Amino acid sequence: MADVLRxxxxxxxFYHSLVGYAEHLQAQGDVPECLQVCQEAANYATFQYCGFYAEPRLEQxxxxxxxxxxxGPIAPAARPAATRLRVLHYATSVFEVGxxxxxxxxxxxxxxxxQHDVLLTQQTVPxxxxxxxxxEAVQGNVTVLDSADVLSNARHLAGVAGGYDVIILHHHANDVVPILALAAAERSVPVCVLNHGDHRFWLGVVVCDLLVEIRDNLIAADKQRRGIQAxxxxxxxxxxxxxxxxAYHASRAILGILPEQVMLLSIGASYKYDPIDEKNFFADILPVLERYEQAVLVVVGIDPASDLAIRYAHPRLRFVAPTMHLADFHNACDIYLEGYPFSSFTAYLEVGAQGKPICRMYAPPLLNAYxxxxxxxxxxxxADRAEWTGYLQHLITDAQARLVAGRQEYANSSxxxxxxxxxxxxxxxxxAAAVAGKAxxxxxxxxxxxxxxDQYLYKMQYNPERLIVLHKYFKLPLTAKLHLVAHNIRSLMARSDISVRDLFWFVFKAK
Incomplete structure (x- = not known):
C-alpha cells in the first residue's frame, strides 16, 4: 500500500509541474504552447491516477x-418560438463499439x-x-469538425451554443474544448455533463450546471470529489x-452451444480483465470450468489471437473479437458473468433486461458498484471470491435458481x-433550466x-510499459524534467532506444 500512496x-x-509550466507560458502570452502543455497535463491526469477526480488549477x-x-460571449440566438427543445450533444468522438x-x-x-444535434471535434473514424x-430521425444534424486547432473548435462550439435550449456534454475526460468554449460569465444556456466516466478524473466541472449521473449511488461521492452541487x-x-x-435455441445453434450446456457470457475490452491484486477473472473461472463439464464460457471483446486468450486457453473457454453484433450471444447465454476488475455496466444490463441472471464481481470498490x-x-x-464461486456454481447447477435470479434482473430493468x-x-x-449558469x-x-x-483506481491505471515520449516535454523547466525522469526511471531505462546519455541530454539541455 505504501508504494501505491507514493x-x-x-x-x-508531476501533474502540477506540468500545470505550473503551462501557467508560466500563459503569463508570457504564449497561448499555443500553453495549450499544448495543458493538454499534456489533462492527458496525464486521465491515464495516470493523480489523487483527484477534478482539479481547479488547470480548469481556472x-x-x-x-x-x-x-x-466571445455566448449570446442567445434569435429564433422562432418552437414547441420542441433544441438539444446539442457535444462529444469528443464516438465509436461503433462501447x-x-x-x-x-x-x-x-x-x-x-x-430536436437533437451532435457536434464532434476529434472524430477520426466514420x-x-x-x-x-x-x-436524422429527429430532424437533427451531426457535425464533425475537421480542424485540429483546439481554439478553432472552441470558437465554433461557443458560436453555436446560444442557439440551443440545453447542451449535453459527452466529452472525453481530457478534452479541453468544453471549458474553453462554455466558461463564459454570462452564459444562459444550461450545460449538463453526462457522467459516463464517473469513476475517474475529467475536465469540465467549471461549466457543469447539472451533473447527470448514470447511477445515484455516486452522488455523495461526486459532491465530495468534484464539488458539484446539482x-x-x-x-x-x-x-x-x-x-x-x-430465439434462444436458434442463437445457440448458430454459436454451436449444445442443448445440455450452460452458456456463460462475459463482454468487455481486454484491458478490463487485466488482474489487480487478488482479482483475476480468468484464474477464478478456470477451476469452475474444470469442475462443471456442462459449463462453457464465451468472452466477447478479446481477440482469440491475443496474448490473454492464449494464456488462458481452455476447451470450453471461447474468445470472440470485439463486435457490435451481440444479439446471438445475448439470446443464447444462460448466465452473464460480470468481468473484472473493471466492469462493463451496459453489457450486463442488456442481458439482465432479457431476464437472464447476472453473477457480479465480488467485493467491488465504489467505482464498480452499479x-x-x-x-x-x-x-x-x-462478499468475496468464495461466495462468488459458490453463487456461480449454484446458478450453473440449478435451472430454477437461474429463473428466479433472472426474474429479479428483469424487474430491475424496468x-x-x-x-x-x-x-x-x-x-x-x-x-437544467433552473440552474443555468450556476456552475x-x-x-x-x-x-x-x-x-x-483511489488505490484500486491507481492500480487499474498503472502501466509501467506506457511509453514516455520525451520530446513532447523537452521545453519543460529543469524541476519538471527531473520529476518526469525520476518517476518513470524504470521504464525509461528498460527501453533500448534511450541511454543514460539521452536522459542527461533531455534533462539539462535547453534545446
Whole structure:
C-alpha cells in the first residue's frame, strides 16, 4: 500500500509541474504552447491516477486562456418560438463499439419529441450509422469538425451554443474544448455533463450546471470529489425484451452451444480483465470450468489471437473479437458473468433486461458498484471470491435458481426501459433550466484522495510499459524534467532506444 500512496503522490507532483509550466507560458502570452502543455497535463491526469477526480488549477487556467484568446460571449440566438427543445450533444468522438456511444444514441431515441444535434471535434473514424440514423430521425444534424486547432473548435462550439435550449456534454475526460468554449460569465444556456466516466478524473466541472449521473449511488461521492452541487439521474438505457424459446435455441445453434450446456457470457475490452491484486477473472473461472463439464464460457471483446486468450486457453473457454453484433450471444447465454476488475455496466444490463441472471464481481470498490435506489429487487454483490464461486456454481447447477435470479434482473430493468428514460430526461431538462449558469457555485476540491477506491483506481491505471515520449516535454523547466525522469526511471531505462546519455541530454539541455 505504501508504494501505491507514493505513486499517487508522485503522479500528483508531476501533474502540477506540468500545470505550473503551462501557467508560466500563459503569463508570457504564449497561448499555443500553453495549450499544448495543458493538454499534456489533462492527458496525464486521465491515464495516470493523480489523487483527484477534478482539479481547479488547470480548469481556472483554461478559463484565463479563454479570455486571452478572445473567445466571445455566448449570446442567445434569435429564433422562432418552437414547441420542441433544441438539444446539442457535444462529444469528443464516438465509436461503433462501447457503452459511451450507445448511451448517446439511446438518449436521442428516447427523446424523439425534441430536436437533437451532435457536434464532434476529434472524430477520426466514420460516425456509426446507428447514431446518424437516430439524429436524422429527429430532424437533427451531426457535425464533425475537421480542424485540429483546439481554439478553432472552441470558437465554433461557443458560436453555436446560444442557439440551443440545453447542451449535453459527452466529452472525453481530457478534452479541453468544453471549458474553453462554455466558461463564459454570462452564459444562459444550461450545460449538463453526462457522467459516463464517473469513476475517474475529467475536465469540465467549471461549466457543469447539472451533473447527470448514470447511477445515484455516486452522488455523495461526486459532491465530495468534484464539488458539484446539482444532479440529475439517467440510468443507462436498455430495452427490456424477454427471449423467446425459439430465439434462444436458434442463437445457440448458430454459436454451436449444445442443448445440455450452460452458456456463460462475459463482454468487455481486454484491458478490463487485466488482474489487480487478488482479482483475476480468468484464474477464478478456470477451476469452475474444470469442475462443471456442462459449463462453457464465451468472452466477447478479446481477440482469440491475443496474448490473454492464449494464456488462458481452455476447451470450453471461447474468445470472440470485439463486435457490435451481440444479439446471438445475448439470446443464447444462460448466465452473464460480470468481468473484472473493471466492469462493463451496459453489457450486463442488456442481458439482465432479457431476464437472464447476472453473477457480479465480488467485493467491488465504489467505482464498480452499479445500483439505482429505485430498483424493485436487490442487487447482489458477493462478499468475496468464495461466495462468488459458490453463487456461480449454484446458478450453473440449478435451472430454477437461474429463473428466479433472472426474474429479479428483469424487474430491475424496468428502471432502464424507454418509458422510464423519457421521464428521467424530462426531469433533467427541467432541472437544467433552473440552474443555468450556476456552475460557478461548484467548488473544486484540492484534496489528494488516497482511500481504498483511489488505490484500486491507481492500480487499474498503472502501466509501467506506457511509453514516455520525451520530446513532447523537452521545453519543460529543469524541476519538471527531473520529476518526469525520476518517476518513470524504470521504464525509461528498460527501453533500448534511450541511454543514460539521452536522459542527461533531455534533462539539462535547453534545446
Amino acid at each position: 505513486g499517487i503522490k508522485a503522479n500528483n507532483a 487556467l483554461l478559463i484565463r486562456i479563454r479570455h486571452q484568446a478572445a473567445i 457503452g459511451h456511444t450507445r448511451l448517446l444514441d439511446n438518449w436521442i431515441r428516447a427523446d424523439a419529441a425534441n 460516425v456509426p450509422a446507428f447514431l446518424t440514423e437516430a439524429v 444532479f440529475g439521474l439517467l440510468p443507462i438505457p436498455v430495452h427490456t425484451s424477454a427471449v423467446s424459446p425459439e 445500483a439505482i435506489s429505485t430498483y424493485p429487487a436487490p442487487v447482489h454483490y458477493p 428502471t432502464h426501459a424507454p418509458a422510464a428514460i423519457q421521464e428521467h430526461v424530462r426531469i433533467i431538462y427541467r432541472k 460557478v457555485v461548484n467548488s473544486l476540491p484540492t484534496t489528494v484522495f488516497s482511500g481504498p477506491n
